[in-house]
Amino acid sequence: QTVVTQEPSFSVSPGGTVTLTCGLSSDSVSTSYYPSWYQQTPGQAPRTLIYNTNTRSSGVPDRFSGSILGNKAALTITGAQADDESDYYCVLYMGSGIWVFGGGTKLTVL
Amino acid sequence: EVQLLDSGGGLVQPGGSLRLSCAASGFTFSSYPMSWVRQAPGKGLEWVSHISTSGGSVYYADSVKGRFTISRDNSKNTLYLQMSSLRAEDAAVYYCARRGLPLGYWYFDLWGRGTLVTVSS
Numbered sequence: 001q002t003v004v005t006q007e008p009s010f011s012v013s014p015g016g017t018v019t020l021t022c023g024l025s026s027d028s029v030s031t032s033y034y035p036s037w038y039q040q041t042p043g044q045a046p047r048t049l050i051y052n053t054n055t056r057s058s059g060v061p062d063r064f065s066g067s068i069l070g071n072k073a074a075l076t077i078t079g080a081q082a083d084d085e086s087d088y089y090c091v092l093y094m095g096s097g098i099w100v101f102g103g104g105t106k107l108t109v110l
Numbered sequence: 111e112v113q114l115l116d117s118g119g120g121l122v123q124p125g126g127s128l129r130l131s132c133a134a135s136g137f138t139f140s141s142y143p144m145s146w147v148r149q150a151p152g153k154g155l156e157w158v159s160h161i162s163t164s165g166g167s168v169y170y171a172d173s174v175k176g177r178f179t180i181s182r183d184n185s186k187n188t189l190y191l192q193m194s195s196l197r198a199e200d201a202a203v204y205y206c207a208r209r210g211l212p213l214g215y216w217y218f219d220l221w222g223r224g225t226l227v228t229v230s231s
Contacts, residue, residue, distance in 0.1 A: 034215060034216040034217060036216075036217035036218070038155070038218075040155075045205055045221040045222065045223050045224055046147075046155065046205070046207075046218075046221050047221075048210070048217065048218060048219050048220075048221075051210060051215055051217035051219070052215040052217065055215075057219065087154075089154060089155050091155070091157065091217070091218075093216035093217075096169065097160045097167065097168075097169030098157070098160075098169055098171075099145070099157040099160070099216070100157065101147075101154060101155045101156060101157055102154070103154045104154040104155070
């Protein structure tokens with residue numbers, strides 16, 4: 001069974017930089033998995049941040065960036081703001097019409 | 111306005127059935143593949159099912175295969191999820207999600223607000 005791994009929680013100071021990662025239990029994450037990232041606040045639908053590894057969705061501030069770091073996909077927030085406090089999910093495309101989400105990272109800004 | 115409106119959730123007994131709908135507006139629905147994604151209370155997102163633009167290709171997570179059926183009616187701009195043999199672990203908020211373009215990029219670019227399914231006797 002394919003498992004996509006994310007840090008359960010992370011904290012960052014206002015104005016600081018944080019990198020969240022997205023790994024695979026059985027392989028290295030590459031661009032071939034088309035990693036994408038979503039932000040979700042409680043009670044709200046997810047919001048698309050990054051797709052195709054590093055392309056920002058329309059209207060997403062440039063303090064959000066995506067990349068491959070080592071064998072994982074990464075979401076970096078530079079200059080974190082209070083309203084960045086959210087849950088962040090990555091999802092990988094496995095092929096054959098199948099996606100797998102990571103367990104999500106709860107980001108605290110304090 | 112470009113939007114997806116999920117509906118059809120509610121309380122159902124274990125073993126029961128329910129049909130969810132997702133009404134699309136503001137864009138050419140027939141040009142977009144669509145998915146259902148769910149989120150159990152206090153848990154993360156889980157991809158459930160996906161359907162091609164024509165409805166000719168469908169895909170399911172192992173957790174729902176054989177019990178759920180995804181379909182679409184492009185003339186009504188509506189996506190459906192027929193759920194049967196429901197279990198307690200199927201209780202979740204169900205979101206419909208539009209697959210983003212270009213089609214070579216595998217991601218979701220538009221989400222419904224979600225509809226809550228509760229499975230309990």
